[in-house]
Amino acid sequence: MTQIAVLIGKDFEDSEYSGPAQAFKDAGYRLVHVGLKKGETVTGKKQATPVQIDMEADFANPDDFDALLIPGGYSPDNLRAHKGPVRFVKQFMERDKPVFAICHGPQLLISAGKLEGRKATGWKSLTCDIKYAGADFVDKEVVVDKNLVTSRQPSDIPAFIEASLKMLEAARAKAA
Amino acid sequence: MTQIAVLIGKDFEDSEYSGPAQAFKDAGYRLVHVGLKKGETVTGKKQATPVQIDMEADFANPDDFDALLIPGGYSPDNLRAHKGPVRFVKQFMERDKPVFAICHGPQLLISAGKLEGRKATGWKSLTCDIKYAGADFVDKEVVVDKNLVTSRQPSDIPAFIEASLKMLEAARAKAA
Numbered sequence: 001m002t003q004i005a006v007l008i009g010k011d012f013e014d015s016e017y018s019g020p021a022q023a024f025k026d027a028g029y030r031l032v033h034v035g036l037k038k039g040e041t042v043t044g045k046k047q048a049t050p051v052q053i054d055m056e057a058d059f060a061n062p063d064d065f066d067a068l069l070i071p072g073g074y075s076p077d078n079l080r081a082h083k084g085p086v087r088f089v090k091q092f093m094e095r096d097k098p099v100f101a102i103c104h105g106p107q108l109l110i111s112a113g114k115l116e117g118r119k120a121t122g123w124k125s126l127t128c129d130i131k132y133a134g135a136d137f138v139d140k141e142v143v144v145d146k147n148l149v150t151s152r153q154p155s156d157i158p159a160f161i162e163a164s165l166k167m168l169e170a171a172r173a174k175a176a
Numbered sequence: 177m178t179q180i181a182v183l184i185g186k187d188f189e190d191s192e193y194s195g196p197a198q199a200f201k202d203a204g205y206r207l208v209h210v211g212l213k214k215g216e217t218v219t220g221k222k223q224a225t226p227v228q229i230d231m232e233a234d235f236a237n238p239d240d241f242d243a244l245l246i247p248g249g250y251s252p253d254n255l256r257a258h259k260g261p262v263r264f265v266k267q268f269m270e271r272d273k274p275v276f277a278i279c280h281g282p283q284l285l286i287s288a289g290k291l292e293g294r295k296a297t298g299w300k301s302l303t304c305d306i307k308y309a310g311a312d313f314v315d316k317e318v319v320v321d322k323n324l325v326t327s328r329q330p331s332d333i334p335a336f337i338e339a340s341l342k343m344l345e346a347a348r349a350k351a352a
Binding site for chain 2: 011074077078080081104107110111113123124125127128129132133134
């Protein structure tokens with residue numbers, strides 16, 4: 001079964017987790033919530049959506065997953081203050097496996113040093129950070145660059161899901 | 177009377193506002209709270225400390241102030257999604273007036289394009305952003321570079337206040 005790692009911490013943007021998570025589950029993918037502390041319940045910053053952490057980032061191995069989802073909100077900034085989540089994202093990118101990052105999600109890609117030379121988008125407050133990090137910032141609802149899918153904000157969720165599912169299906173077809 | 181602009185928005189780090197604000201008031205400085213909407217009350221992310229906004233950033237003029245304080249927390253990232261706060265910080269830096277930024281405060285300096293070639297510190301999650309923005313990141317409790325005072329986190333507050341007050345006194349002595 002295809003497994004998707006969801007890298008998530010406290011104060012995530014509820015809809016940027018719930019929307020893609022539901023769509024991926026509906027499409028038959030299994031989600032594993034990777035965070036700072038196994039068993040901990042983190043909540044969204046607006047509707048306090050609860051998410052229980054299944055696995056600590058320190059022990060997560062990209063080889064066990066087929067894709068990585070990084071919801072936005074304050075979660076990415078909280079996670080990137082720790083080594084485990086940054087290492088996990090870095091390894092995912094180095095293996096060219098599908099990475100889906102929305103809103104503040106690209107903050108983790110910046111800390112992993114993996115936006116250099118890439119086309120990407122993100123929440124408007126990150127525009128300067130993304131450009132300084134060496135990426136070509138594109139102001140579009142979804143930007144697909146090789147293994148990387150990025151979007152800007154909650155209103156981009158439908159386009160973000162569509163592009164992510166398309167990439168997952170392509171990877172599944174290739175593996176079959 | 178010497179006026180200090182405090183650039184502040186929702187979900188600021190309570191102690192990074194309260195500590196310096198009290199110290200500046202005790203030293204005889206007047207604080208003007210600059211934010212997104214005049215009259216609005218914004219609150220801290222931990223203790224929900226209330227702060228009423230005195231002036232909108234869109235209408236704030238650095239010439240009316242002697243220094244700028246930027247507390248951390250989620251406030252700087254919320255503010256830098258808007259043009260007014262970024263323009264205000266940019267103009268402050270261009271006039272070489274004292275700017276005191278702690279924790280996530282440097283995010284506003286990055287968006288203003290004003291960290292290039294500077295020595296600075298900030299919250300650990302911003303290390304990469306600060307370096308990518310062209311600054312020399314220094315992992316110390318307080319870094320003073322010309323008009324700019326930066327610190328990393330709440331535990332640095334005493335050193336941050338001491339360096340900021342020293343700079344304010346020097347500016348006051350020079351003006352007298």
